[in-house]
Amino acid sequence: MLQYAIQRLLIAVPVLLGAMTIVFFAMRVLPGDPCIAMMGDEATKEALADCTRALGLNRPLHVQYGEYLWRSLRFDFGESFRQGYPVTQYILLMFPHTLVLVLASTVIAICVGLPAGILSALKRKSPLIDYSLRIFALLGLSMPVFWLGILLLLVFSLRWNVFPLIGGGDLERVVDMVKTGEAIGEPADFFASVADVVHHLVLPAFALGITLAATVSRLARSAMLEVIRQDYIRTARAKGVREGFVVYKHALRNMVIPLLTILGLFVAIALTGTVLTETVFTRPGLGKMLVDGIGARDYPLVQGAITVFTMTVILVNLVVDLLYAVFDPRIAYK
């Protein structure tokens, strides 16, 4: 087990370094000059040279690359070209927003998608249930999250005015109150803040959650179909075990491994989804920060955001790999 864990970790490290290298060089071949982007076309040559020097862009590429790698490993992504404050600070500020969005939409996706996928697989002989569930899943999968977002905004924010049109609520205050213990001291205030955050979260989480639920239900369906065809399921049925018992005791438990695979895929899809969701709902978060950074040609900001996204994907996949071995000891010995 330990050997397997070390082996997985050793694979993850070069992948992470490689992915960071791709980010760095992709950013450096950007056609736009960040100094021109910041100062406009009328900037004098001297001013541009000053700017380039100040940002360290005049140094040899390998020096910049080395510095980027070294600093990134310490979670130091430099300073934003535009605003001048540390990117890490910005990321820390934005991360909670993205995290709550991912968590809330994951809960929705799992609560809707998992039962739908399992039911679809179990009732595969009934065209009415299986087909209608599969059609819903296909529709959800085909619907762009930003479009669903706009439709939700149209109905719930503009027409009925029940949910806010933009923003993410004062999440910082909630976090602060928890940190300082104010949450216990002034529960009314705290709950009001939490309610505000949730109020802002409902539509984005629903939009992202529903599109993700489609993916989950499709993956769960094929995972369940895989399991239900195993010999031990037939044996259980042949013994006369009741169908419900077969499903709970034999099938669902053996779905854990395929479901873990879903988790790995899921995080990548969810993170992509946050970029679009945060943009359409004008919500603060890492995805919005990334899109804004690209518009402003703010290298450190973009590098920081993409590096954090990529690190998360690699990390989650590493955890999934390790969990495989926990749930199915055979894997570690292969």
Added chain:
Amino acid sequence: MAIARGRAGEELGVEVGAGAEAREARQVARRRAYRAIPITIGLAMIVGMIVVAIAAPLIAPFSPSAQFSTAVLKGPGAVEGHWLGTDEYGRDLLTRILWGTRVSLQVGVLAVLVAFAIGVPLGIAAGYVGGGTDLAVMRFMDMLLAFPTLLLALLIVTALGGSLTNEILAIGIALTPNFARLARSLALSIKENDYIMAARALGSGQTRLMVRHIFPNAMYALVVVGTLYVATAIRTEAGLSFLGLGVPPPTASWGNILSEGRQYIKCCPWITTFPGLAIMLAVLAFNLMGDALRDLLDPRLRGD
């Protein structure tokens, strides 16, 4: 008497009665008919899209850049001839959506071809040759795979600049690792076949084996998955355009029509509603087709 025949070797249900077998035959026939529905709908939608894309100049009521100063931000049917309404420049929305089909279809199909052309040879070589080649190719693909598709495409398109060609390249490269992985696993299983050994015994070189024997045998599975990735490519294109990183305006693409319409969401929701619907239908068409083809390929995913 149909007794415990174990349909498709699974359920051991015991059926009694003379009509059981006939009933079962009818059920199988019905299921087969049901299965033909999605593939027919998907195919019809795809053919429809191709026709619209090719014939856009002929069937679109106006020119996509024509501005009607008398019909700015008018709703569907509010002005004679503008069935889906107009945008902030008084351009006909239906025309622009019809022309947008060209962008989506081109990016969808060509990006998948790019991914196919790069990923499949690399994947087959990795799977067949193995050793260092396998390690080098797959580690590189793992690095690319660490990026979610949209993010990688976003990174590349930011680096290259927004244009139709760059968008195709960006999405193509972003999808490459998926094809390389599949091609590798197919090559690994195909190379164990006797006919490969026979071909080698007859003196076929590595390249010939890969091109003449492994590739054709992997082709069907690759095409099926390719169809599904066209859907992904179209969705990614729409996402990039929505973020303002796709085909630059005034060229009409579904994503950028929708993105421009966001400012007018309060007064004129039709500008965002219709292109979104078009994106959904296009993605749905390729998903339906790909799903149906995959079910044929992999009977385990079928209902029966």
